[in-house]
Amino acid sequence: MNTITQQLAALGHTLPAVKAPAANYLSYTLHDNLLFVAGQIGRPGAARSVVVGAGLSAEAARQEAEIAALGVLAIINAVTDGDMQRVVQVQRLGVFIAATADFDGHSAIANGASDLMVAVLGERGRHARTAIGVASLPTGAAVEVDAIVRLQPVTA
Amino acid sequence: MNTITQQLAALGHTLPAVKAPAANYLSYTLHDNLLFVAGQIGRPGAARSVVVGAGLSAEAARQEAEIAALGVLAIINAVTDGDMQRVVQVQRLGVFIAATADFDGHSAIANGASDLMVAVLGERGRHARTAIGVASLPTGAAVEVDAIVRLQPVTA
């Protein structure tokens, strides 16, 4: 079985532990095969050195998007026991980037998340995406990613 | 029957009237048991005195999140005739906070919404959450909250 963990390892990534929610909410909800993954962030404080449009490296911001997407994948992995066959498709990815008013390169940064989803999940990882530049993010993160994922019905 | 109104009253809250949408849209849509609640805001103009990160009280902002969540609960109440048994789960809560670029305390403010959902709806109120800091909100509100809620099928 080709698992999410194996795919990540082949790409040089280690699946992070699923973080306990920072507050009074859940990492995910799942009903009728529709999985909602809570917003996952890159590194706390990263926006201080990586705030987009204010002297940051776009590559550094792209890595923050990748870190946030790793958090999303960790939750998908936990929900599916790592069985990628249970993922029908990532239906939607929301990518929120801490950015200045005059920044316009959100797409390339958001690709840090999108490319990882596709590299790990293949066609199942392709998604409709909404990327926007926000004022700030929890813990001073530079990027936050959430997801809506269609799963296979569990068969008895 | 333990209703949403009764739970709110026990917590010292009064259920607000469902506000007519401020524009050409609906307060909610419901199909296949998936309820989408339109963005509900705290008090108009609150961002002027409560804009997060610019000398506001975090507690005041938390209350704005609570007010916005009350608007969401009012809509859930209207759709379900107050019958909490019809709520399977709040699948996702979006919390949008008017904030400065260097603010990082979004989670505590968003808890004003999350805590209320759980206090009123119990386990059914637990949700995946995405909280972000935005530039500004309609009518100068400090916080906006929207929701996706899974309901029980209506039985004949």
Next chain:
Amino acid sequence: MNTITQQLAALGHTLPAVKAPAANYLSYTLHDNLLFVAGQIGRPGAARSVVVGAGLSAEAARQEAEIAALGVLAIINAVTDGDMQRVVQVQRLGVFIAATADFDGHSAIANGASDLMVAVLGERGRHARTAIGVASLPTGAAVEVDAIVRLQPVTA
């Protein structure tokens, strides 16, 4: 048959071509009759002259919202082969407006998108809406719109 294209023509609009996604994602995903439309933007660079709250014309921004909504309609048209009967309802519209911190007129601008959806799709176009003011958008657009649409099951 009254098609989306015909309705748009009657309103004086031309349906734009579906844009290829600017990056590694899809224009839409569709499973179990739930269509997720990726964020569609107004004109690149429009935020420079139309950034809301910083000397723009609200009417110009409203037109940007309309352009973004045309992009959403182009995708709905492609998915349904223009057959509006296949749209059960636009369940949710997200409207993201590049705005300053003290701007408060988001609703009127977002109506540029909402009004078009209803003018073209009628009651099927009515939607729950979340409108927020963001720091910036991809390519310097002034407005971005995404959608979740409930479609009829395809019958054999």
